[in-house]
Amino acid sequence: MASSKPEEYNLIYWPGIPGRGEHIRLALEEAGAKYTDTAHTGGIDQVDAYVSGSVPDDGVNAPPFAPPILKHGSLVISQTSNILLYLGPRLGLVPDASKDPDGLYRVNALVLTAMDGLSDEPHDCHHPIATGLYYEDQKPESKRRAEDYVKNRLPKFLGYFERVLSSKAAGDGPWLHGGSLTYADLVLFQCVDGLRFMFRKAMAKAEREGKYAKVFGLYEAVKQRPRIKAYLESSRRQQYSMGIYRYYEELDIEP
Amino acid sequence: MASSKPEEYNLIYWPGIPGRGEHIRLALEEAGAKYTDTAHTGGIDQVDAYVSGSVPDDGVNAPPFAPPILKHGSLVISQTSNILLYLGPRLGLVPDASKDPDGLYRVNALVLTAMDGLSDEPHDCHHPIATGLYYEDQKPESKRRAEDYVKNRLPKFLGYFERVLSSKAAGDGPWLHGGSLTYADLVLFQCVDGLRFMFRKAMAKAEREGKYAKVFGLYEAVKQRPRIKAYLESSRRQQYSMGIYRYYEELDIEP
Numbered sequence: 001m002a003s004s005k006p007e008e009y010n011l012i013y014w015p016g017i018p019g020r021g022e023h024i025r026l027a028l029e030e031a032g033a034k035y036t037d038t039a040h041t042g043g044i045d046q047v048d049a050y051v052s053g054s055v056p057d058d059g060v061n062a063p064p065f066a067p068p069i070l071k072h073g074s075l076v077i078s079q080t081s082n083i084l085l086y087l088g089p090r091l092g093l094v095p096d097a098s099k100d101p102d103g104l105y106r107v108n109a110l111v112l113t114a115m116d117g118l119s120d121e122p123h124d125c126h127h128p129i130a131t132g133l134y135y136e137d138q139k140p141e142s143k144r145r146a147e148d149y150v151k152n153r154l155p156k157f158l159g160y161f162e163r164v165l166s167s168k169a170a171g172d173g174p175w176l177h178g179g180s181l182t183y184a185d186l187v188l189f190q191c192v193d194g195l196r197f198m199f200r201k202a203m204a205k206a207e208r209e210g211k212y213a214k215v216f217g218l219y220e221a222v223k224q225r226p227r228i229k230a231y232l233e234s235s236r237r238q239q240y241s242m243g244i245y246r247y248y249e250e251l252d253i254e255p
Numbered sequence: 256m257a258s259s260k261p262e263e264y265n266l267i268y269w270p271g272i273p274g275r276g277e278h279i280r281l282a283l284e285e286a287g288a289k290y291t292d293t294a295h296t297g298g299i300d301q302v303d304a305y306v307s308g309s310v311p312d313d314g315v316n317a318p319p320f321a322p323p324i325l326k327h328g329s330l331v332i333s334q335t336s337n338i339l340l341y342l343g344p345r346l347g348l349v350p351d352a353s354k355d356p357d358g359l360y361r362v363n364a365l366v367l368t369a370m371d372g373l374s375d376e377p378h379d380c381h382h383p384i385a386t387g388l389y390y391e392d393q394k395p396e397s398k399r400r401a402e403d404y405v406k407n408r409l410p411k412f413l414g415y416f417e418r419v420l421s422s423k424a425a426g427d428g429p430w431l432h433g434g435s436l437t438y439a440d441l442v443l444f445q446c447v448d449g450l451r452f453m454f455r456k457a458m459a460k461a462e463r464e465g466k467y468a469k470v471f472g473l474y475e476a477v478k479q480r481p482r483i484k485a486y487l488e489s490s491r492r493q494q495y496s497m498g499i500y501r502y503y504e505e506l507d508i509e510p
Contacts, residue, residue, distance in 0.1 A: 057423050058423075060423075061361065061424055062424045062432065063418055063419060075357050077357070077361065082367055105332045108340065109333050113320045120375075128400070129400050130399075141396050141399075145384050153387075163318055164318060168313075168314035169312075169316055169317045176317070
């Protein structure tokens with residue numbers, strides 16, 4: 001089946017922020033895959049066309065609710081963890097199915113947990129009331145939510161991933177599962193990177209304390225992968241701005 | 256691989272609420288599968304043991320962050336959509352892989368979108384600031400969030416699923432994908448059922464208006480499946496209480 005599909009992947013995502021699309025980019029970059037990215041080709045119209053339903057019904061793919069969207073040949077799918085699930089085996093970023101047939105489910109669980117606690121929850125720290133309102137319209141609630149996040153949720157999730165990295169299932173080396181790099185490692189890297197931008201004081205303290213040494217070890221190990229390193233230094237890597245991970249001084253809570 | 260695993264599935268979830276575990280139960284019940292459920296066997300200790308990390312490291316499975324947890328033979332996995340992804344092909348609740356090899360990704364995207372907008376967001380209507388605080392400690396924020404949810408988010412998500420059900424990819428009949436029942440239909444049923452409990456006024460109006468006729472048609476079609484009907488009338492189906500879908504009169508916003 002894979003052989004009948006084109007070599008090139010098409011990522012459809014908003015320009016101007018790394019956002020959830022970044023998880024897809026990191027997997028494609030690590031694998032050295034060929035892909036196009038609407039972030040660099042005036043993507044707003046293309047994203048809008050899919051999300052508004054003005055892309056004609058092709059009879060095969062349901063309309064996507066939101067980006068990121070992956071187009072691969074005639075297939076169009078959405079949802080970050082779902083796109084990674086599709087790409088993982090194709091890009092060699094999941095355990096070898098002949099040795100670890102259920103590895104894909106183990107990797108997917110780690111990704112969903114990282115997305116919940118280290119991506120969606122940080123997003124809700126600046127949008128606790130309504131995604132349709134500006135941050136400025138929900139500032140007191142954001143402050144309260146960010147305080148709880150930094151004091152309770154962030155240590156809980158960092159502690160969880162430290163525990164995973166310390167379990168026998170993680171195997172030897174810096175990775176989350178089975179002793180080999182999987183796309184779950186790239187997801188955790190991106191979450192930690194975004195959190196370091198958004199919650200500078202809390203993340204600096206977390207790193208200093210040494211309680212999450214394996215989490216920060218994984219972060220550094222991903223950052224030093226040759227293709228990731230080249231990508232991060234390229235213009236393809238976008239700056240944080242008004243996406244999931246934002247810097248507001250008043251939300252940069254002292255832990 | 257599947258043949259070397261036991262016939263019986265073990266669901267590990269909190270007792271006392273349908274919760275996210277309900278999505279797993281509905282799939283198992285529709286398929287007539289053999290399963291155990293800690294909700295009926297004093298599950299708090301068993302859930303706590305997994306989540307606190309006191310279950311010994313088995314060398315294969317990473318510790319789960321939160322329930323629902325599925326144990327199947329030596330496999331232990333967590334995250335609702337991930338468990339359904341594992342069960343789907345085993346229970347015959349995904350498209351036939353020989354005819355629709357990418358159907359699983361299409362079904363998974365629908366499930367993730369339903370979980371985001373019709374399960375996680377309703378939950379956050381009574382816990383917009385902190386999951387670790389009581390509702391009573393975040394009542395004004397809850398009211399604001401529920402108002403936005405009922406007026407903006409709920410119509411957006413119901414409209415999205417009406418659009419999916421109206422697309423050619425849905426095929427003939429009441430189902431979301433390919434003209435056959437998949438576990439995505441069971442997930443959407445459970446979300447609509449919970450929303451009817453939580454936002455009575457808004458859901459009654461949505462049904463009356465007829466704008467989401469296909470969504471409510473799917474809801475009724477699932478409800479009339481013989482095994483689902485028998486399950487819903489049994490003591491295995493738990494009542495809504497202090498879980499995701501809660502009834503607070505002040506949050507039952509007039510749309």
